[in-house]
Amino acid sequence: MNRGSPVYLYELAWILPSIAIPVGMLVALIVLAYGGGVHLPGDEGRVNPTAVMATAPFDQPGIVEVAPGRYEVRMIAGIWLFTPNEVRIPAGSTVTFVATSRDVVHGLLIPRANVNVMLLPGQISRVTARFEHPGEYPFFCHEYCGIAHHTMWGKVIVGPASNAKHPDGDSTS
Numbered sequence: 633m634n635r636g637s638p639v640y641l642y643e644l645a646w647i648l649p650s651i652a653i654p655v656g657m658l659v660a661l662i663v664l665a666y667g668g669g670v671h672l673p674g675d676e677g678r679v680n681p682t683a684v685m686a687t688a689p690f691d692q693p694g695i696v697e698v699a700p701g702r703y704e705v706r707m708i709a710g711i712w713l714f715t716p717n718e719v720r721i722p723a724g725s726t727v728t729f730v731a732t733s734r735d736v737v738h739g740l741l742i743p744r745a746n747v748n749v750m751l752l753p754g755q756i757s758r759v760t761a762r763f764e765h766p767g768e769y770p771f772f773c774h775e776y777c778g779i780a781h782h783t784m785w786g787k788v789i790v791g792p793a794s795n796a797k798h799p800d801g802d803s804t805s
């Protein structure tokens with residue numbers, strides 16, 4: 633084949649995009665993984681799905697302050713509710729959700745935070761999100777799990793940032 637011939641240019645017109653497109657996709661993947669925090673959930677361990685309610689930390693589902701401004705939510709998904717289904721934290725908190733399913737496949741999606749994980753029976757999912765602004769952050773099960781799947785939701789309620797302890801102990805913030 634002669635260099636510079638129309639045939640060569642025609643080949644080049646196919647070869648270059650076939651390199652540029654995968655490279656572009658790889659760059660997009662890297663940007664999302666490191667810039668957007670998109671990643672696969674880690675292998676956080678296993679739990680006997682028939683004994684979730686009796687296995688720590690799921691025997692005491694709820695929210696625990698593990699450090700100032702850092703919370704851990706131990707959450708159980710089951711047909712058709714999350715336990716807990718309401719989480720109250722002050723603004724500026726970092727929350728790690730440690731969650732599993734006690735029956736079928738569920739999911740945990742918080743559209744306004746960077747949370748999107750599957751909750752599989754037998755497997756523990758762990759995902760961390762930061763809640764910077766006060767407001768309500770609804771969360772949903774996004775894996776079809778039966779007739780009342782659409783009722784399976786809850787919300788994270790982010791109150792004003794708390795810099796001081798509330799003496800009455802009954803504040804919603």
Ligand SMILES: [Cu+2]
Pocket residue numbers: 709710711712737738739773774775776777781784
């Ligand atoms: Cu579900």
